Amino acid sequence: AQRVTQPEKLLSVFKGAPVELKCNYSYSGSPELFWYVQYSRQRLQLLLRHISRESIKGFTADLNKGETSFHLKKPFAQEEDSAMYYCALKTGAGSYQLTFGKGTKLSVIP
Amino acid sequence: DAMVIQNPRYQVTQFGKPVTLSCSQTLNHNVMYWYQQKSSQAPKLLFHYYDKDFNNEADTPDNFQSRRPNTSFCFLDIRSPGLGDAAMYLCATSRRQGASNQPQHFGDGTRLSIL
Numbered sequence: 278a279q280r281v282t283q284p285e286k287l288l289s290v291f292k293g294a295p296v297e298l299k300c301n302y303s304y305s306g307s308p309e310l311f312w313y314v315q316y317s318r319q320r321l322q323l324l325l326r327h328i329s330r331e332s333i334k335g336f337t338a339d340l341n342k343g344e345t346s347f348h349l350k351k352p353f354a355q356e357e358d359s360a361m362y363y364c365a366l367k368t369g370a371g372s373y374q375l376t377f378g379k380g381t382k383l384s385v386i387p
Numbered sequence: 388d389a390m391v392i393q394n395p396r397y398q399v400t401q402f403g404k405p406v407t408l409s410c411s412q413t414l415n416h417n418v419m420y421w422y423q424q425k426s427s428q429a430p431k432l433l434f435h436y437y438d439k440d441f442n443n444e445a446d447t448p449d450n451f452q453s454r455r456p457n458t459s460f461c462f463l464d465i466r467s468p469g470l471g472d473a474a475m476y477l478c479a480t481s482r483r484q485g486a487s488n489q490p491q492h493f494g495d496g497t498r499l500s501i502l
Contacts, residue, residue: 281429311490320391321430321477321493363429371486373418373442377429 279304281366283378290354291386298349298381300338300364309367310340310347311375316360324349324362334358354385390414391494393478399500400468408463408497410478419461420491421453422477430477436461437483465499473501 280303290296302308312324325333327340327347338349347364364378391412400406410419418437422430434443436455450472452464465472475498479491 286427313493320495323490323492326490367488371483371488373420373435373437373481373488374432374444375430375491377431379427379429 279308279366279368279376281364281376281378283362283364283381285381286379287382287384289384289386292356293353296349296351296354296358296383296385298362298364298383300347300349300378302345302347302364302366304345304366304368306368309370309372310338311365311367312336312338312347312349313363313365313377314360315363315380321363354383356385356387359383359385391478391480391492393476393494393497395497396495397498397500399502401502402470403467406465406468406499408465408476408478408499410461410463410494411459412478412480412492413459414480414482414492415458416480416482416492417458418481418483418488419455420479420481421451421461421463422479424475424477424496426474433463468499468501470501473499475499 282301310327313321314324315321336351361380363380366376394409420435421433424430433447455461475496477496478494481491482489
């Protein structure tokens with residue numbers, strides 16, 4: 278069965294410092310990987326997906342199949358980046374099931 | 388704004404008393420999902436509807452049922468809530484086109500408490 282691991286429950290960084298939120302997955306096929314973000318008192322929303330290869334709000338994530346990782350990175354953290362971040366895996370383009378990691382709470386210190 | 392709306396935001400019920408959570412969407416998506424999220428845990432898929440086709444996850448307890456009377460609405464019924472069912476319940480939608488299922492859009496969730 279597929280699994281998503283986010284090893285850090287909480288990550289604190291200073292404003293302007295680089296950020297890396299780790300995500301590792303286990304799945305033998307070709308997964309689709311996503312990052313979802315939940316700001317305080319807001320709904321869970323899609324941040325980015327690996328197949329789009331885009332940068333959203335300065336965040337990027339590259340799928341590394343060799344290391345089975347999909348780490349989320351931003352070169353300079355902003356206070357408004359403070360939120361809960363969830364990595365999620367879908368087992369294929371047509372799959373309905375989204376398997377989430379437990380999430381990492383990012384706190385950006387002013 | 389097109390969105391996914393969950394009512395109520397907070398629901399309190401008594402142990403064993405049936406409860407229904409509601410979800411509506413204005414996105415006209417053909418797939419709707421219900422997730423359960425307990426404190427400090429990942430959201431866990433309970434079931435989903437593709438149009439009227441209901442799909443239950445293998446480990447979803449029989450206590451949990453769902454109804455989708457039309458495209459816009461989906462309900463989660465908990466027949467006899469136990470203390471272990473206290474959680475945040477998330478509704479989500481997506482558009483399936485052919486063999487591709489687009490990313491999911493989530494509602495704000497309903498936090499269920501059991502007395």
